[in-house]
Amino acid sequence: MNEQDVREREEQLSYLERCRTLFAQLYEETPQTACVVTFGCQMNARDSEKLIGVLRTVGYTITESEDADFVLYNTCSVRDNANQRLYGRLGTCGGYRKNRPGMRIGLCGCMAQEEVVRKKLGESYPFVTLLFGTHNLYKFPEYLYRLLSGEKRVEEIWNDTPNIVEGLPTERKYRFKSGVNIMFGCNNFCTYCIVPYVRGREKSREAADILEEIRALAADGVTEVMLLGQNVNSYGLGLEGAPSFAQLLEQVSEVEGIRRIRFMTSHPKDLSEDLIRVLRDNEKVCKHLHLPLQSGSSHILKAMNRRYSKEKYLELALHIREEIPDLAMTTDIMVGFPGETAADVDDTLEVIRKVEFDNAFTFIYSKRPGTPASCFPNQPDEAYVKEQFARVLDLVQETSKKRAALLEGQVAEALVEEVNPSDASLVTGRLSNNMIVHFPGEASLVGSYQTVTLKKCKGFYYLGERHA
Ligand code: SAH
Ligand code: SF4
Ligand code: F3S
DSSP: OOOOHHHHHHHHHHHHHHHEEEHHHHTSOOOOOOEEEOSSSSHHHHHHHHHHHHHHHHTTOOSSSSSSSSSEEEEOOHHHHHHHHHHHOOOOOOOHHOOTOOOOOEEEEEGGOOOOOOOHHHHOTEEEEEEEESGGGGGHHHHHHHTTTOOOOOEEEOOOOOOOOOOSOOOSSSSSSSEEOEEEEOOOOOOOOOOOOOOOOOHHHHHHHHHHHHHHHHHTTEEEEEEEOGGGGGGTTTOOOOOHHHHEEEEEEESSOEEEEEEEEEGGOOOHHHHHHHHHTTTOOSSSSEEEOOOSOHHHHHHHHHHOHHHHHHHHHHHHHHTTTTOOEEEEEEEEETOOOHHHHHHHHHHHHOOOOOOOOEEEEEOTTTTGGGGSOOOOOHHHHHHHHHHHHHHHHHHHHHHHTTTOOOOEEEEEEOOOTTTTTTEEEEEESSOOOOOOOGGGTTTTTEEEEEEEEESSSSEEEOOO
16 A cells, blocks of 8 residues: 555544444444445455444444344446346335434445436435445445434545555454455456446555455465456556566465465456466465356457457367366356347357356346447347347356266365355355365364365255265
């Protein structure tokens, strides 16, 4: 962090202290609950850990229920259904207010950056009295202080910021694993995507700051980290003397106590040979690569501004498969981009068949206001999309089942994440390749690494048995 970032952090830490004092005075007799509802990607999940860290420090009791004294929605706007879902939730939450005088409802995250959303909130959901965006999330203590001191409504949205302010309290969902932001924003401007507009320009954190955070996490019991960025392969852009992403992975792997390293997301256009080498040779780097394809049709990829062709993607993916046969490769695929035809989807199916993804997230293209593709001609019709989506989904399921079956009977190491929520005699573990295994075990195993035989493949997960 530069000097200004440090000053900003100090200022927010001082607001946090003032919040604590004020909160204690106001609510000495009436304990207060707070709930943070998270939508969207890993970045938002990590941001919510920061929001919860602040709320807990101030004195709130954290709950999962939105029937609480303070509810904060950390939102996603990547597809329209994410926005619509949020409005539904806000409606329900508005209902709780009737029985809760003094209840506060706030909204932050990617939707808050959209002007159309802010307008709609003002018109239809006036009970949302705290609104801040993605660039000024670190100012949450200050905004909370203003609310607690009696301000009726706090709204502050920035369009961008050069600052990277970290180091406020966070509360991790898992004590043994954590996301770590290595960069923010995105410069790629894929024509369908709203992320560059709501998250701003790409900014990388200093490697020293990242490593310091990871050392602190390790000292606090974390053994698995996931390095987060919209396009981790371009890590370091604009930072003088920064390591490449592959070098950063090597440096992280040297942190004592860290046993597993994951990362999200890799853009195919920037994936280096060095990264493939580190994925192959570094034992701590998990054998999983999420490599979003979006479409297998070169002309659709061009219209999407993805900056690779079908052939380039195939060449890269098959090269990685050859170098690292035990790596799981997953992807994102979109159906129904403007101008797409069944012949384009044939190309997508061909790529799926050749690469045999271990898993794929399939999405229906959603028109996002302000993105170039929202003005493209030939927006898809519903019947076409339904039919093509089913074709993609069927094949994706078939190939991922086939890949998963390959590991049946093998022995692997699993990090135990939780007691199985639907069967308390089982625990759920995650393998290096990101697959899930359920096996008999008890709560004391959570956070530990266990050697497990993958006895039965159930499609997307395994049933296993732990070695004593
Ligand atoms: N930075 C990542 C993607 C982040 S968004 C990358 O480049 O791969 C996660 C996924 O949401 C994308 O991979 C894409 O498949 C999907 N997505 C993004 N915008 C979308 C839209 N307008 N409609 C449907 N899916 C979309
Ligand atoms: Fe969106 Fe493309 Fe950036 Fe990913 S790389 S966040 S899809 S603009
Ligand atoms: Fe959604 Fe924002 Fe992430 S739009 S996918 S929460 S960056």
